[in-house]
Structures are given as C-alpha cells and as structure tokens.
Amino acid sequence: xxxxxxxxxxxxxxxxxxxxxxxxxxxxxxxxxxxxVVLERESLxxxxxxxxxxxxxxxxxxxxxxAMVCETYAAIESLEAQLGEDLQLHRVGALxxxxxxxxxxxxxxxxxxxxxxGDRVEHPDSDTVAAMVPWLRPDADRAYAFFPxxxxxxxxxxxxxxxxxxxxxxxxxxxxxxxTGILRAGRRVVGVETTAGRIACATVVCAAGPWSxxxxxxxxxxxxxxxxxxxxxITAPNETLFPRDQVMVFAPDGRFYARPEVGGLLYxxxxxxxxxxxxxxxxxxxxxxxxxxxxxxxxxxxxxxKGFRSFWDxxxxxxxxxxxxxxxxxxxxxxxxxxxxxxxxxxxxxxxxSGAGIATSGGVGRAAxxxxxxxxxxxxxxxxxxxxxxxVDPLDRAFLDRCAAARANKRxx
Numbered sequence: 001x002x003x004x005x006x007x008x009x010x011x012x013x014x015x016x017x018x019x020x021x022x023x024x025x026x027x028x029x030x031x032x033x034x035x036x037v038v039l040e041r042e043s044l045x046x047x048x049x050x051x052x053x054x055x056x057x058x059x060x061x062x063x064x065x066x067a068m069v070c071e072t073y074a075a076i077e078s079l080e081a082q083l084g085e086d087l088q089l090h091r092v093g094a095l096x097x098x099x100x101x102x103x104x105x106x107x108x109x110x111x112x113x114x115x116x117x118g119d120r121v122e123h124p125d126s127d128t129v130a131a132m133v134p135w136l137r138p139d140a141d142r143a144y145a146f147f148p149x150x151x152x153x154x155x156x157x158x159x160x161x162x163x164x165x166x167x168x169x170x171x172x173x174x175x176x177x178x179x180t181g182i183l184r185a186g187r188r189v190v191g192v193e194t195t196a197g198r199i200a201c202a203t204v205v206c207a208a209g210p211w212s213x214x215x216x217x218x219x220x221x222x223x224x225x226x227x228x229x230x231x232x233x234i235t236a237p238n239e240t241l242f243p244r245d246q247v248m249v250f251a252p253d254g255r256f257y258a259r260p261e262v263g264g265l266l267y268x269x270x271x272x273x274x275x276x277x278x279x280x281x282x283x284x285x286x287x288x289x290x291x292x293x294x295x296x297x298x299x300x301x302x303x304x305x306k307g308f309r310s311f312w313d314x315x316x317x318x319x320x321x322x323x324x325x326x327x328x329x330x331x332x333x334x335x336x337x338x339x340x341x342x343x344x345x346x347x348x349x350x351x352x353x354s355g356a357g358i359a360t361s362g363g364v365g366r367a368a369x370x371x372x373x374x375x376x377x378x379x380x381x382x383x384x385x386x387x388x389x390x391x392v393d394p395l396d397r398a399f400l401d402r403c404a405a406a407r408a409n410k411r412x413x
C-alpha cells in the first residue's frame with residue numbers, strides 16, 4: 001500500500017490511517033460506495049493504534065458505546081470472511097470486579113443491559129475466580145460478573161484488516177503523504193493540500209487521533225481534545241501465574257485492568273494524576289517520546305500500585321519486562337468527538353477515542369461513514385458533538401489539563 005498514487009479528486013478524503021480512519025474508509029466503501037482516499041503521513045496503524053492494549057469489553061457506560069463495541073465484533077467476523085484471514089480474536093472472557101456500592105450498581109446495570117440483548121453473563125463465586133485468575137487474591141466480599149464471550153485482539157492486525165478491506169472495496173490508501181492544509185470556498189471544504197499535491201473533494205474526515213486539534217484548526221474547527229499519556233506494563237512470562245487463556249480483569253475500585261500477553265500479564269492503571277502534551281510537540285513517530293516533567297508521577301504510580309496490591313499480593317515478585325506509553329486523544333468529558341463542525345460544510349471529525357478506540361472501531365467507522373455522506377447514523381451520537389464545549393482553545397495549557405483530568409477520573413468505558 002505504500003507509494004500509492006495520489007488522485008486529484010475524491011468524494012471523501014480521510015486524514016489519518018489509524019484504526020478509526022481505516023474503519024471509516026472501509027465503511028464508506030462497503031456501505032455507501034464512496035470514492036475514498038486515506039492519507040497517512042507515516043505508516044498505517046503504526047503510531048498510536050499499534051500501542052493500544054486492545055481490550056474489548058462489552059460492558060459500557062452507555063447504550064451507544066455498547067452498540068459500537070458489538071459492531072466491532074461483527075466487523076471482525078466480516079473482515080475475516082472478506083480477507084480469508086484469522087484475525088486472532090482472543091475470546092478469553094472479561095471478569096468485572098466491584099467492591100464499592102457505586103461500582104456494584106454500575107456493574108449490575110451493565111449486566112442487565114447485556115442480558116437484555118442476549119449476552120451471556122455469569123456470577124462466579126470467589127473460589128471459581130481463584131481458579132480463573134491464579135494471581136488474583138479472592139475476596140468473598142467482592143461482586144464478580146463474567147462475560148465469557150468478550151476478548152482482546154492485536155490492534156495493528158485489526159487496523160490493517162480494515163485498511164486491506166477498504167482497498168479491496170476501492171479506497172486509495174496513501175502512506176508517507178502528509179496533509180499540509182484544508183481548502184475552503186467560503187463555508188465549504190473543497191479539498192486538501194498534501195506533500196504530493198492537491199486533492200479536490202466534497203468531504204474531509206479528520207481521523208488524526210491526538211493530532212486532530214491541529215488538523216481542525218486548519219479548517220477553523222476547534223476540536224476539543226488533547227494527547228494524554230496512556231501507559232501499561234507487561235511482566236516477564238510466567239505461564240503458571242498467567243496462562244495464555246486467562247480472562248481479562250477489570251477492577252474500577254482498584255483503578256486497574258489486566259489481560260494475558262504471551263505468557264505474561266499486561267496491566268495498566270487509571271492514574272489519579274495524568275499528563276497531557278501539546279499536540280504541536282507530539283511527534284508523528286511517538287517512539288521514545290517523553291511527556292515531560294511530571295511532578296506527581298511517582299506519587300500517582302505508588303498510589304496505583306497500592307490499589308493493585310490489594311488484589312494481587314505477589315505484585316512485587318514478578319519482574320516487569322516491558323513498559324509501553326503513548327498518547328490517547330482525550331476530551332474534557334471522556335467522550336468521543338464525532339460529527340460535523342456546525343460552521344463548516346464538508347468537515348467531519350472522528351477522533352477523541354478516550355482510551356476506547358480499538359473496541360469501538362467498527363461502530364465508530366460505520367457511524368462516521370454515514371455522517372460523511374449525509375446519511376443517518378445508526379446510533380445516537382449527540383453526546384459526541386464536536387462543538388459541545390463551545391469555542392475552546394485546544395492549545396491552551398488549562399484546556400490540555402482538563403483533558404488529562406478526564407482520564408484520571410475515568411471509571412469505565
């Protein structure tokens with residue numbers, strides 16, 4: 001897909017070849033027959049997509065988010081059929097743990113919603129949980145809900161599957177081509193300028209992830225998001241403690257999540273203090289990027305480890321083999337940014353994944369594709385309106401800190 005010739009015209013130009021941009025392109029071609037060009041300045045799904053933890057629980061805070069995750073599961077089946085390829089969805093199941101009354105109430109509501117749509121949900125006792133998760137300290141006072149059909153996936157593999165299917169349906173995928181500006185005629189978008197020439201189009205879809213605020217400013221849209229550090233750790237292999245078919249674990253009261261990873265354990269925290277970068281400083285290739293001085297970083301990490309140790313007595317006994325950090329595009333309320341900017345015709349934002357980009361990719365792509373061609377999206381997207389915060393300054397440090405706080409306060413998807 002590298003070295004694709006950049007056409008001079010298209011119905012829709014998608015800026016960003018990560019998982020949301022690729023999923024949108026695939027849906028535009030498959031459902032609407034649109035002439036689509038995807039522009040990626042680096043390599044497809046290589047920047048932030050490939051660094052995602054890629055857990056896909058269906059227990060979500062709203063009906064729309066749950067529907068989007070369910071659509072991703074359906075999309076994986078469809079992509080496997082189209083491409084004749086096993087995308088290796090690991091259906092190990094998801095174990096949700098509630099300790100506080102508030103978390104129990106949220107968990108009960110999620111179970112009710114899942115069962116209403118025919119999902120299987122079980123309530124294992126602490127002895128069963130001990131057998132399911134060898135490292136987890138069982139506690140009869142906790143409430144457990146197990147979703148046996150949930151799983152995780154390689155995010156790069158899924159992102160590339162959307163891209164390959166989009167190409168089969170006629171999309172042009174251009175890697176190593178950077179967008180340098182958005183062209184307008186009055187209120188209407190009429191094209192984009194790139195390092196490989198100009199492309200005339202009726203609609204531009206901004207799917208540039210943590211860089212989306214910069215793309216929005218080119219057109220006059222003030223998109224409300226910032227690059228916020230998301231990170232996780234992977235232990236050294238120990239298949240006695242971490243069998244490869246071990247379930248995923250979500251513990252909002254412990255502020256952590258975990259899943260198996262090639263014989264080790266992948267785990268991450270909801271830091272009480274999070275850090276945002278200025279999008280102008282976040283590089284196209286984020287490998288090795290440091291988010292700068294973090295005054296409360298060690299204190300926040302120690303606080304997270306203390307909460308995790310209340311679930312895992314042996315946390316300090318297993319060495320860490322890998323540490324992965326990258327930016328996730330967060331908004332001040334932790335909700336997506338999906339929709340047109342009201343003052344600009346032909347500009348659609350599809351960004352602000354807020355840590356749920358992989359799991360919701362199928363649903364987001366389908367919804368964004370509908371918006372891009374003026375069709376009715378399949379779900380209520382009102383909570384994701386790009387202008388819901390008014391005319392923000394996405395480069396202002398106080399605003400960036402609001403976005404970081406949203407990750408710190410996040411309890412569920």
